[in-house]
Amino acid sequence: MGLREKKARKVREAIYEAMLTLAERDGYEAATLEQVAERAEVAISTVYRYFANKDAILLDPIERGVGALAAQFRARPEDEDVVVSLGRTVHAALDVGPEHMTRTRRLRAQLDRAPGPRARLWDVVQRERVLLEDAIAERSGRDQLWNAAAAHLTLMIIAMAYDHDRDSLDATPPADHADRIMTMLHGTGAPLPARR
Known part of the structure; x- marks a missing residue:
């Protein structure tokens, strides 16, 4: 630089x-x-x-991070199973130091109170999802629906881990909480909706 x-x-x-x-x-x-x-x-x-x-200022750290998940996923070995690569991408994205988590908590507290930037955040998340979906599609060999579901679920796990950090007295780090979510989703009795 x-x-x-x-x-x-x-x-x-x-x-x-x-x-x-x-x-x-x-x-x-x-x-x-x-x-x-x-x-x-x-x-x-x-x-x-x-x-x-003002909205652009508040969202700046998130805007500057758009594409990071796709980049982390692409950095994984090409012969690694896509699902494993996604799990490791989630863990790496959330495995940050205490200073980063403090800044994230401060930003989230403001986004929870400011409807303008919170609404614009949806656009940022949408761009992140599309970039991740494209990266998944490059490796998965699956159809568009599978790739879209994989990207959505990945972002959902990250959001749940951050929500847990904000809403719980449990001191589990977000990366570890995401690991727990992924383990649960891959286990029997996972709460995935089903139409029988």
Whole structure:
């Protein structure tokens, strides 16, 4: 990464941290871009150079991560079973350090309270799913329905692991909780809907 890219990343991070801190202190709706600029110690024009609006700032870490699951899946050995590769992709995506989890919890708390960015999050998740589905299709040899179901289930497991982290007093790390979900889904008596 060059000097310009490092500087841009540092500025984006300062703007994001300022937005998140203001949202935590005053509420997302009350925070203004002018306040964000002031707290980040940048000009308002700099904020607009990087972000179109408050929603874009709040969703920035998620936006920058779009495609990561597909990339992790593609990095798995090509001769590995697709289902195993997906399981290891899920575990790797959730096996993050405490600092990352703290940042994720802070962001999730704001998304739970801010309907605008939460609604836009669906578009981001949709793009992530399509990219993962394409990566699965490259290796699976299965039909489109199978690939779509695999991508949807993968994202569902990740979402359930993050929900458990947010909603439970159980201190199980998200990666370990995802492993428990996958084990349950592959066991007998899994709660998968069936039409008999």
